[in-house]
Amino acid sequence: MADAVGAARPEECPGTGSAQAGSAAACQGCPNQGLCAAGAAGPDPAEAAELRARLRAVRHTVLVLSGKGGVGKSTFSAALAHGLAADEHKQVALLDIDICGPSIPKIMGLEGEQVHQSGSGWSPVYVEENLGVMSVGFLLSSPDDAVIWRGPKKNGLIKQFLRDVDWGEVDYLIVDTPPGTSDEHLSIVQYLSATHIDGAVIVTTPQEISLQDVRKEINFCHKVKLPIIGVVENMSGFVCPKCKKESQIFPPTTGGAEKMCQNLNVSLLGKVPLDPQIGRSCDRGQSFLSEAPDSPATLSYRNIIQRIQEYCEQQHSQEEKMI
């Protein structure tokens, strides 16, 4: 996403990052007024330059979104990170911007780790040599510490994560978000507009109550011009390990993600069945893909991850052709 304002910026523009963005007198008639008013226009040129410099060695960025909480978004982000990092020639970074509920450190087996500073910035915490993680969880001294912050403070930390973390050369930056369409989501889109986001993966469960929120999330992506890589349907059926029969714990009363994706012309990347081992691996901070390589859920994850890679590589080669 290039700087949306550019040459159309009015003379008295209050600045795309200012509190009056979109609502000052000078904004009337500016083609970007709508974007600014929604808070998604992009950082100011100085900030943008800083972020661009820091993130220039990041080849692909994928946002993992969900409309609803509890659908397994962080679980999926962790699996995506592990899956991509299985290729030791790829450098993967996982950024957790769920400021109030940072689950990534636990899921990645990094609870209790702290962030170190060096001359070149904050160092990510490495799970493997080629898989680095950053989360507010690493800045808290106790698992009981609560981050009771309003939006502006959360936005400030997200900007710091992008500006001050020495990510180095990264093939894939995965950003795990909290559920919803609020400060964190606007901010990450805004700050990353300085560079490039390949797209968003939206995670849901099969229920209509979850799909309702996914439609809003898709709406959000359209509003802020964020490409949608596709939708992942999590907790999609349960195969009993004893009797091997399938049951629907979260029944897809309105056709599940498959029907919704058809209706909205969005890709369904795949369906991941419920495997009790997934929850256990998360709780123990171990990679589910390694712990249960033969699970049908692992097969689903791997197929989905491959599709995401193909999407990103395709975008990249299209852009190279355009240059």
Place this chain on the structure above:
Amino acid sequence: MLRVQDRAVHQCDSGWVPVFVGQDRAVALMSIGFLLERPDDAVVWRGPKKNALIKQFVTDVAWGDLDFLIVDTPPGTSDEHISTVEALRPHRLLGAILVTTPQAVSVGDVRRELTFCKKTGLRVLGVVENMSGFVCPHCSGSGIHDSLLFFLLQECTNIFSKGGGEELAKHAGVPFLGCVPLDPQLSQSLEEGRDFIQEFPKSSAFPALAHIAQQILDTSQQSS
């Protein structure tokens, strides 16, 4: 979930009229869902706008005489939570119920929620462990009662593990209100806006929900 998604909110002299659910009008509901032009509209608001609406929901809705006001919140400890506590503080705030699933990852977030309650002086009424245990309908319908199958059933019942919520409550010194098992019928009822309590009184989730409600009623009577 309550099958009133097509209703609209009207104004009266004393403010916004909430949407009443059911024939007996025992439940009044207010949600931003009623204010959207289309159900798929995303509410892409930063904190200040959300805070303003929350204050309005408390002060500008003509709730009338209420025995209980229940506030459903999003996950987290941010704008919505801070604003809700601030807006409700003058109004006899009984306390908070914290809902977790049994897994450590969920419990980890609720620990922080407990700290939020402590810091904001919000009383914790208790912890509920949701999606706690699941009985495979094929296995449990088999009608075989030998001890080996019972053992196997125990193994296959814990999709999201079990016990995390109770341990958390003990660790934090707050009441444990109970476990609500994962019942696909409950999920289906909510999807279809049907009254679960009426339709599935034999469900494993029903006694759990009833017990939790009773504990809240008891607590509120003790407080007054």
